Amino acid sequence: MSATFDAIVVGSGITGGWAAKELTQAGLKVLLVERGPDEPHGQYPTEMKAPWEMPFRGMGDAQEYLKSYPVQSGNRHFNEFTQHHFVRDDINPYTVGEGQAFNWWRGYQLGGRSLTWGRQCYRWSDYDFGANKADGHGSDWPIRYADLAPWYDKVEEFVGVSGSAEGLAALPDGRFQPPMALNVVEQHVRGVIGQQWPDRCLTVGRTANLTQEKEGRAKCQYRSICARGCSYGAYFSTQSSTLPAAQATGNLTLVTDSIVDQVEVDPVTRKATGVLILNTATGKHMRATARMIFLNASAFNSVHILLRSRSELFPKGLANTSGVLGTHIMDHASTLSGMALMHGFEDRTTYGNRPTGIVIPRFRNLDKTDGRGFTRGYSYQGGALQSTWTQGKRMPGIGAEMKDTLHKVGPWKMVLVTYAESLPRASNRLTLDPVRTDAHGMAALHIAFDHGANERAALADAKTEAKAMLEAAGGTYLFGFDQPGAGGSSIHEMGGARMGNDPSTSVLDKWNRAHDVPNLFVTDGAAMASSACQNPSLTYMALTARACDAAVTMLKDGRL
């Protein structure tokens, strides 16, 4: 393998795949470095298995999970079918602040979390890009919606996002494939909400699952077991989409089982020269050089690499003359705000497993200040569903009578889960743990994180409003919560190397390029200066495509 490239992309997840695709299609010779093992598309080992074909019926070995996956096993998508798409906690340690908890849910394999992501695709609006400037939390974004809109177009068209255009200012419409339909109960609730609250809209979740075929990818088969991997290629992942596009150029070199230990910098030119890579199979280090580096290792891991890459020139971590590297990390505060029994549809059901739910986009603090004790906003996701046999765990009864009950399609329930915006705070930050190391001897990441009063007030309001909407739709409200889960539970951890115009208060410029290192780009979630309340992956992808375009132009102009 030649060790000199035009560009090195670190990480093969959602944004790394995009960087590899964009840069190779622009004619650059690219090295894509993945820390985990290969997982070829179409060879997903559990994809077609039934529960009775699994040693623990799909639930996995609780004993093993306690020992090796105590954090990861708390993830809703973690099970016996998907466990190989999650890291082993016992060999991938991190530490948290005193009295704090943080669920750092990760997948170290080719494709990263693009295999297991929730696939929800939402644009940000200028309510979001303008928020930091408007209310003074965090630092101002160096871009606005108009800067990113064409890149959202490009990304959506390639990804294949199904959804319904609703004309909402807070959640701009995109280039959608036809939407998946609301089920009969959701359709009813949409009608009630629209009538009673004209500023609120329930629509089907905009999702990276195809409703129309694309090149080399079949449309969704309505299995909703995406996190096992999908050999139909019906949802967007590195394997199904960006990697084959990058490989088709002939410009890509892919290495797996290779951890980037450090980014190396020439102290004279202050430019990145390449990366130091640890091959986990051989235990040996190697060096690869390039004209530019893209960090796409996931928000926290990209920051981790920068913190590790200390030198005389950058004693506090690479690209950290500002001192803000690692600070202002965020994760949406989420909770189950309401569950209700829904009546009047006992003779109706559905066929197939739709791989998306519903969304009620943000309606608070848009053109008027109506958040009770909080700035910014929240949105709901969820849906209406019917029970199956698992309801028997909570029901009295045994014998033929119970068997007969569980034989039938169960009652309808509607669920609303809230994602509240996470304000950027300096005290929520990543550092290198001074003591703990991982299996490779690298300093473990230390995560200090707490949700704040603003997030709690937003969740309290969300619970009140969820109850009101579910009851207005005729539901019997069963329960709901107003306290967030531990940090990380939304799996929307972001920030730590925020973009900004001011090099003294931000790490990256408006092109996701390090202020301090002109040929170093960070285009994953680390770049976020605020969190909005939308699922962030689409924005990461658009930022990546935009940054790649800028980087290629700079390279060709001789500015890198």
Add this chain to the structure above:
Amino acid sequence: MAQHSEQALGERGLDRRQLIGAGLLLALGVGTPIALWRRHAEGESGSADAGQRALAERLSDLVVPATDTPGALAARVPDWLLLALSHGQAGTGTQPAGPFATVRAVGAAAPMGLGWLDAVGRQLNAMARGDFVSLPAKAQHDLLAALDAEAFKPGNDAHPWHKIKELILTGYYTSEIGGSQELRYELVPGRWEPDIPIGPQTRAFSSDWTAVDFG
């Protein structure tokens, strides 16, 4: 290991009924040398003894009997139940607490999960004033129905029956019989129909993963 211990007991002239009787005495908190010896002989490996297997079989059959479709025994639910308990599934990796605490020899390792089955067995034996497993099926059904009703009264969430029942239902409905004969199983539906009528014969799906998780 269990086989070895039964053989050893047989050599000492104990039959299965006596073995269960010994288990009952232990269950009732009457420590006996033979019961402690039995535990010791099994090395506290977490594998089930004959009495536990017999109880697992009866409970599984009573919760999901054969009707016009096969029941829990045909679906080999007892095997699943004992495997699941020995691996601490459904939160049985920690022992039942309070009045349901497991009695075991001082210094012995905790038998992973099986303590929950033992706790249910003790209750049923106490209700039966004897050996629950050897009662006629109708009497077993009535006693278990009474225990079930008690366990599902408000505030009784810690009752060990919840976990045993959960694992029995899980074993049945995730088996091929329960999942694809009793219920419908469709791995690749291929289409989405958002609103269709339910008929009198409409069966639930075991492959409705959202319903399995949140239903």
